[in-house]
Amino acid sequence: MTTTVTGAKAPTGPEPSAPASARRRRRRSSGGLARYIVIRAVLILPTIFILVSLVFFLMRSTGDPITAALGGRLTPDQLAVRIHAAGYDRPLLVQYFEYLGQIFTGNFGTTLSDNQPVTEILTHYGSATLELAFYSLIVAFIVGIPLGMVAAYFRDRGRDAALRVFAILCYATPVFFAGLLLKLIFSIWLDVLPVAGRASTGSELQMELLPHKTGIYLIDAFQTGSMAVVGDVLQHAVLPAVALGLLTAGVFLRLVRTNVIGTLSTDYVDAARSRGVGEFRLVRKHAYRPALIPIITVIGLQIALLLGGAVLTETTFEWKGLGFELAHYLQARDFVAVQGMVALLAVIVAVTNFVVDIIAALIDPRVRY
Template identity: 40%
Template sequence: MSRSSALRYYVLSRLLLAPLMLWTVITIVFLLLRVSGNPVDATLGPRAPESAKEALRIELGLDAPLWLQYVRYLGALLQLDLGTSIVNRGQTVWQIIRDYFPATVELTLLSMLVSVVVGVAIGSLAASRPNTAVDAGGRLFGIITYAVPMYWFGMVLQLVFGVWLGWFPTSLRYTPGLSPAPGFTGLYVIDSLVQGRFDQLGIALHHLALPSLTLGILLSGIFERMVRINLKQTLRSDYVEAARARGIPEYRVVLIHALRNALIPVVTVLGLTIASLLGGAILTEATFSWPGLAFRLYEAIRMRDYPVVQGIMVFFGAIVAIASIAIDILNAYIDPRIRY
């Protein structure tokens, strides 16, 4: 089988796998929420009249057998109906996603940029100086970023740079009393750039600094370890030794000849990092009171807002599934060494 045919077969198989991945996420979320507690008591309180509890139970469909609830839920999802909040009556999950998701997108994109830049820089530096203090420092950085709790690191940055030094705001997405640049994306940085409002761009980045550094630095250890390990192996390759023998300066050998190939596995890690970003966004947004969808999910969990938790989790699951498959396909195109 030729590579082009094998590649088409691989892409098709990954696309066909997407519904199965999403169905698995949907089923797990459905079952976990059914065993996590009674949303009726959480919403109305244990002292509410039994008639009110029964009415809400019927409204939510919780009076039906579990299998029937599951079938009804799948039917609603096939119609792209994620449900309606039981705490904020009349507010659908899609309206919540529309209002809160842009803030999460902005935070995760900047955090991803921070994690890639910091991770690749430290990993490259450590790999180019093996068995030295720099190499040991790179390994230590990877261990620390993996072990440090995200909420603790966020609170440390808040205390040092927000309270003691007063350099950055410690919460919210924009300065209270000021209005961000109106735009169709909901991303303050993008909307400010499009309209040339660099004063508002500065405010948006000022508020983004601490949350994105918290999430980005702690996830950069993933890229640091991947780059350090792969770059060390690449620097021992024959074509790298041949480049050195031709008298090419070491920095050019590392940056141009070795790093380019060492970065190929990083593309694969990007798909896994998206899931980590969304998971870390919950803790980061809760720590910084960031008005994103992950923080809205945290509030829905705290208030036992059953449909909102279910809908947002399915939405996040769909994003992770789609992103993972897209990264796999991209990696298959750029890495000719992959076999299918």
């Protein structure tokens, strides 16, 4: 006699093994990441195209570059000859497409005020601006992230309120005013840090003798083998980096505070708290890392803020980078030089945002979907 077991479900096939399921999840995850990277890479070119186009038409809305730069120094006939020779009397769209063609071939033109190739200016002074932005970002991390955690730990208390006011002051204070104040305190009153420049004359002379200069003074200082030169370069970088870095530190402080407080109210943190884990350990171990993900996602925007603030910072501290030169060419109304510099800054911002987006996707898989 056969016995029939009622309610039992007949097997329909072998259950997928755990390793096979894990492999499928990994393939889906890697496919999502690859698709995300491709989409972000494709969006770089339209972003740069729009920024470069806006700069071109905004500059030309005030007239041709020859008249803007040399209008008070040449006669009308001389101006007409120069304008025709440069091709600025042609239709605007013809000039625009020719300019785009030059940009894509790496030719940014020649400055009108001192007849220098814009590409040489970009390569010579661009490293100084990137070096200052790097120093400033380090200052922003050192100041903003720890203070944001402290504010979250003492939330809704006196220290939290003081740190929030500090963050607002950092963000709201004009960078040139912060620079002048730092120079007054540390260079004039205390006389402990240099007042301007990227390095002293003696250090610059030693770096000029190097066979393979990078233009990044800290790297070149290490190449000299002299710790005195390295120390001199770092001393000159302190005040500009702090003046510009505090601008971003205020953003990081408030962002870290908000996200740490939000993480502290999640279920898994409540479970850890119920097991007797102390509040400081909760902030340091459980809420710290999730709070860093938004920081990474906004770094790209902060790079744009740092590059914009570099114009005023470099002018205040005579830090000879793109910002310093941009202010010089703006005063000379040299639109060719200004267009080239702004186009390079647009490329830097777009590429930085792309890299930051990829890092954020690697850290947090939710970004990819």
